[in-house]
Amino acid sequence: MRALRHDDPAHVGPHVTLGPLDDEVEHTSAERRFVVRSADGDRTLLVRLPRPGVDPTRWAIEAEGARRLSVPGFLPVGEVGGGGAQLPWCAGPYVPALPLPDALRAYGRPLPDPVVRALGAALARTLATAHAQGVPHAGLSPAAVLLTADGPLLSCFGAVRAAAPDGEPRSGLPGLDSGCLAPEQAAGGRPRPPGDVYALGAVLAHAATGHTVPERDELPSFLREPVTACLSRDPERRPQAHRLFPHPEPAGPMPLPAPLVVALAHQSARILAAEFPVPAPWTAH
Incomplete structure (x- = not known):
């Protein structure tokens, strides 16, 4: 899993981006995939966004369709978000992949x-x-x-x-x-x-x-x-x-x-070790 680039999102919806799932940015794929952590730090998720050039409205319709499905072997979708001025996104549980x-x-x-x-x-x-x-x-x-x-x-x-x-x-x-x-x-x-x-x-x-x-x-x-x-x-x-x-x-x-087992283990280790921004302690003025 490569490090974040300047054109990668630091946040997707309320989630903090840890890194991209795909090593090769030139993959022919309709979506960009990132491993993220929930704002409370308790959940690690795989989030997906439409790739540049893909119609975001049509992509969002398919993401909502995927959320309604229950097909073993399909990557599950538990959350959808975005829209308006923001790119649509969908997310589900992360497993090393x-x-x-x-x-x-x-x-x-x-x-x-x-x-x-x-x-x-x-x-x-x-x-x-x-x-x-x-x-x-x-x-x-x-x-x-x-x-x-x-x-x-x-x-x-x-x-x-x-x-x-x-x-x-x-x-x-x-x-x-x-x-x-x-x-x-x-x-x-x-x-x-x-x-x-x-x-x-x-x-x-x-x-x-x-x-x-x-x-x-x-x-x-x-x-x-x-x-x-x-x-x-x-x-x-x-x-x-x-x-x-x-x-x-x-x-x-x-x-x-x-x-491949080693590559999955390395990915998992990097995610576990990924730094998560911690808010500074609140102090009264």
């Missing part, structure tokens, strides 16, 4: 096959649960995947909807990862579950190779068929999320390589 691009950087290469397999199974389960409720995530990308000790969480809910209304082209718009944007959504189509499946294929390709549009031969053998099917340009030919990785995974958290 690495955005997928930062995880690959910490590991120094693409993730091992067992980790990618477990990641695919976990994300497919999350999307299948959401789709069964009639909810497309509409924002899945490598930067939206946060790796934690207990499994992945999905951030950036509704980024495609926030970028532009249905009917308007979305290619090249701020906050969207072009490698994860299904062709029908890029053309302005309404986000639907097949678009999430397309993005899932791109995310797993990124985890396994380091980029979202690899050649088929670059993929490990167990991913070639599902990723190729997910990335079909025809949404009707993509598999449903619940049909991907159908074999049950072992119980327990997703296995993480040692360098």
Whole structure:
């Protein structure tokens, strides 16, 4: 977790900013994410704001939509705020987490096959649960995947909807990862579950190779068929999320390589050690 920069907010709503979650400021993401502490110092939260260039009004609508959801595997939203002259923001409990691009950087290469397999199974389960409720995530990308000790969480809910209304082209718009944007959504189509499946294929390709549009031969053998099917340009030919990785995974958290466990521990230690402004003692005059 890098130090605060001059253009990072010192406060978000009533909360004091401790540092950004993302190491790489150039992540393609619809939101900026910061670890904050509540004004009373009792709670540590992960707060999110729209990235410059993203429509704050549409982003706020998606943040409120996320607050109303209860989907295991979606990053929870407990508070929303801002508006008017202030940027909108939303917040939820903080747990040590690495955005997928930062995880690959910490590991120094693409993730091992067992980790990618477990990641695919976990994300497919999350999307299948959401789709069964009639909810497309509409924002899945490598930067939206946060790796934690207990499994992945999905951030950036509704980024495609926030970028532009249905009917308007979305290619090249701020906050969207072009490698994860299904062709029908890029053309302005309404986000639907097949678009999430397309993005899932791109995310797993990124985890396994380091980029979202690899050649088929670059993929490990167990991913070639599902990723190729997910990335079909025809949404009707993509598999449903619940049909991907159908074999049950072992119980327990997703296995993480040692360098990622160390990176999560370092992040947690920095947050615990972060200085929190303490008001000067009150004195009567």
